Amino acid sequence: MALLGANGAGKTTTLNLFLGFTQPTSGRALVGGVEVARQPAATRSRLAYVPEVVALYPHLTGLENLDYFVRLGGRAPAGRGELEQALAAVGLPAEAFGRRARTYSKGMRQKVALAIALACRAEALLLDEPLSGLDPAAANDFVATLRRAASGGLAVLMATHDVFRAKDCAARVGILKRGRLIELRATAGMSGAELERLYLDHMQA
Amino acid sequence: MIARIAHIARHELRCQLRDGRFVAAAALILVIVLAALASSAVSRAQASLERSQARAHVRELWLGQEPTNPHSATHYGTYVFKPVTRLSAFDTGIDPYTGVVVQLESHVQREFAERPVRDSASLGRLGESGPGFLLCALLPLLAIFLAQGAVAGERESGLLRQNLALGASPRAWLLGKFLGLMGALGLVTTLAVGACVCAAAFVPGEETLAEFLVRSSSIYATILLLVAVTAALSVSIAARCRGARTALAVLLSAWGLGTFLLPRALNEVAEALWATPSAQGLEDQAHELFSQGIDGHDPNDERAQRRIAELLAANGVGSVEELPFDIGGVLMQEGEEYQARAYAAVFGNLWSDWRAQNRLRDLAGLVWPFAAARRVSMAFSGTDLEHHVDFARAAESYRGVLVKTMNMAIANNKRPAGERYVAGRELWETVPDFSYRRPGFDFALGAASRALALLFVWASLGLLALLLPWRAEVAA
Numbered sequence: 033m034a035l036l037g038a039n040g041a042g043k044t045t046t047l048n049l050f051l052g053f054t055q056p057t058s059g060r061a062l063v064g065g066v067e068v069a070r071q072p073a074a075t076r077s078r079l080a081y082v083p084e085v086v087a088l089y090p091h092l093t094g095l096e097n098l099d100y101f102v103r104l105g106g107r108a109p110a111g112r113g114e115l116e117q118a119l120a121a122v123g124l125p126a127e128a129f130g131r132r133a134r135t136y137s138k139g140m141r142q143k144v145a146l147a148i149a150l151a152c153r154a155e156a157l158l159l160d161e162p163l164s165g166l167d168p169a170a171a172n173d174f175v176a177t178l179r180r181a182a183s184g185g186l187a188v189l190m191a192t193h194d195v196f197r198a199k200d201c202a203a204r205v206g207i208l209k210r211g212r213l214i215e216l217r218a219t220a221g222m223s224g225a226e227l228e229r230l231y232l233d234h235m236q237a
Numbered sequence: 238m239i240a241r242i243a244h245i246a247r248h249e250l251r252c253q254l255r256d257g258r259f260v261a262a263a264a265l266i267l268v269i270v271l272a273a274l275a276s277s278a279v280s281r282a283q284a285s286l287e288r289s290q291a292r293a294h295v296r297e298l299w300l301g302q303e304p305t306n307p308h309s310a311t312h313y314g315t316y317v318f319k320p321v322t323r324l325s326a327f328d329t330g331i332d333p334y335t336g337v338v339v340q341l342e343s344h345v346q347r348e349f350a351e352r353p354v355r356d357s358a359s360l361g362r363l364g365e366s367g368p369g370f371l372l373c374a375l376l377p378l379l380a381i382f383l384a385q386g387a388v389a390g391e392r393e394s395g396l397l398r399q400n401l402a403l404g405a406s407p408r409a410w411l412l413g414k415f416l417g418l419m420g421a422l423g424l425v426t427t428l429a430v431g432a433c434v435c436a437a438a439f440v441p442g443e444e445t446l447a448e449f450l451v452r453s454s455s456i457y458a459t460i461l462l463l464v465a466v467t468a469a470l471s472v473s474i475a476a477r478c479r480g481a482r483t484a485l486a487v488l489l490s491a492w493g494l495g496t497f498l499l500p501r502a503l504n505e506v507a508e509a510l511w512a513t514p515s516a517q518g519l520e521d522q523a524h525e526l527f528s529q530g531i532d533g534h535d536p537n538d539e540r541a542q543r544r545i546a547e548l549l550a551a552n553g554v555g556s557v558e559e560l561p562f563d564i565g566g567v568l569m570q571e572g573e574e575y576q577a578r579a580y581a582a583v584f585g586n587l588w589s590d591w592r593a594q595n596r597l598r599d600l601a602g603l604v605w606p607f608a609a610a611r612r613v614s615m616a617f618s619g620t621d622l623e624h625h626v627d628f629a630r631a632a633e634s635y636r637g638v639l640v641k642t643m644n645m646a647i648a649n650n651k652r653p654a655g656e657r658y659v660a661g662r663e664l665w666e667t668v669p670d671f672s673y674r675r676p677g678f679d680f681a682l683g684a685a686s687r688a689l690a691l692l693f694v695w696a697s698l699g700l701l702a703l704l705l706p707w708r709a710e711v712a713a
Contacts, residue, residue: 051402053711073404081402087394089248091255100248104241105403145399152403 034198035191037208043191047158080149084161086141090134105152118151139170156187175201196224242413249417263425274368274433278326285321285441304661307643314342317632317671322619323442328369330620341636346580348516368433369614374496377467381488384471389481398711407709415472422464430457456617463610469699495605507594526579566648606695612688616681623684635671
């Protein structure tokens with residue numbers, strides 16, 4: 033599912049509610065039926081999070097970063113092989129595995145974050161504008177990877193400004209305006225142009 | 238929780254060791270400290286050599302005096318030397334201010350001579366270039382900067398958010414950061430102190446190996462504690478201050494204030510409040526007191542006349558010639574004892590003023606633990622005020638023995654009127670060579686107790702700051 037909305041509409045806040053970084057003033061955020069505010073540790077263990085700008089430890093290699101985060105998430109990777117597999121699965125070039133992460137492009141960082149999600153065996157993935165700042169080829173590449181992951185049974189919630197790519201990779205889109213979900217639609221049978229029209233109508237309303 | 242903390246700590250240590258900035262800063266500190274140690278070790282080794290030669294020489298001079306009247310021998314006098322310890326190369330303490338050699342002669346308790354920092358009885362800016370000072374100043378500074386990068390830096394880059402999203406609690410993350418940084422800082426501390434101790438071991442010092450090891454490992458523990466306290470405070474404050482710059486400003490201010498500004502300012506105040514006299518001033522004070530006692534050199538002195546009358550009465554004789562002992566020797570000794578009491582009062586005042594000054598200077602330790610760690614480091618190195626006073630007392634008591642032996646030799650070897658008693662080497666040899674038993678480690682602990690207590694208060698504060706819950710503001 034993709035969340036669309038203008039800046040300040042509440043996309044990041046929605047993700048923060050699921051991550052337990054923001055406490056709801058009313059209502060509840062549920063992850064797999066468990067309320068986040070009550071059991072943040074339990075719900076976080078089922079989630080993976082890809083921020084807009086993925087930060088990695090600059091002096092560690094991609095592989096070492098992955099190893100650190102996966103273990104922090106409470107899983108002991110079966111070995112270097114499993115980690116390399118996770119990086120390969122998200123399309124990180126093999127020559128980059130052993131390179132220090134400070135040399136990584138934004139797209140490569142995003143891939144490492146995806147690999148962390150996969151290796152942690154997360155059930156749901158929260159992405160905060162993962163496509164902003166990516167060149168079209170990298171964005172395309174990322175969306176393809178995301179779809180592969182989702183086809184494996186991973187639930188995806190992505191906040192984005194990009195209407196066309198939202199249509200491209202999401203089964204459903206929601207439109208947020210001033211903190212309210214004003215539209216929730218399946219994308220099947222809808223063209224990108226139609227979705228954009230719908231979005232703009234809401235924004236101008 | 239514990240496994241997670243250990244994981245974060247190991248990771249932090251690995252990041253630091255790979256970070257060129259950490260490696261460069263650590264190398265710089267090592268170079269600075271070792272350069273300081275090399276310079277002080279050379280001068281200590283030189284001093285040690287000179288002193289052992291001089292000691293043998295002054296003993297030879299004493300024993301080799303031409304036969305003469307014993308009281309003349311006391312005016313000729315001798316010298317004693319404060320022992321050089323290996324650890325004084327690590328922390329020169331107040332030695333450069335108080336001096337290391339003292340001349341012993343009758344009638345005078347002298348101030349110590351051979352002070353590189355002359356013309357001042359002040360114990361102000363202590364060993365400001367020595368390795369002990371540098372380590373206590375620089376390692377906490379490194380802790381502040383490392384904590385800034387590891388804690389505030391990760392919060393600003395979003396790494397903290399990613400860590401928490403994976404299920405690390407803010408407390409586990411902070412504890413992990415602290416332990417990881419302590420690994421890195423502990424490594425620098427161990428290398429720096431270890432190198433200093435190894436180098437100092439080669440300085441010819443008078444302490445036993447066991448004493449050297451106990452004292453140097455205690456210094457190591459003290460500096461490690463200082464580093465741990467400052468690292469704990471640094472990560473806690475960096476985590477709680479919303480702006481990274483605010484945390485850095487707060488910590489650097491406390492560091493600068495507690496390391497440089499306050500010690501200097503308090504030093505000025507201390508010297509104004511307890512103005513200590515110069516060597517000449519001490520002498521004047523003593524003479525003021527003497528005027529109330531017997532002058533053994535002047536039998537016509539009124540008080541001496543009264544004392545002579547008493548002694549004549551006590552022995553039931555009518556003239557000094559009939560006394561069984563030499564009246565000159567007895568009066569000389571009694572005058573000496575009076576003067577020694579006067580000196581004890583004068584020097585006692587000086588030392589208690591110095592102690593009062595130190596207590597005021599120690600207030601800097603309330604802002605930042607530097608001053609407390611310095612006080613402990615000096616005490617453990619045996620170069621603080623209490624060790625100095627202990628030696629000065631031993632020197633003064635040896636002076637008392639020497640002068641008394643001479644005066645009593647005169648008293649007990651009465652010569653007919655007009656004939657002077659002349660003694661030689663046999664008498665000089667009855668005065669044993671000066672031997673000084675350096676105070677043990679318990680003495681150093683006692684001298685450092687107040688500063689140690691303050692350090693432990695700081696340590697509790699640091700621990701509390703680490704363990705108190707904090708809200709990681711990562712929702713923005």
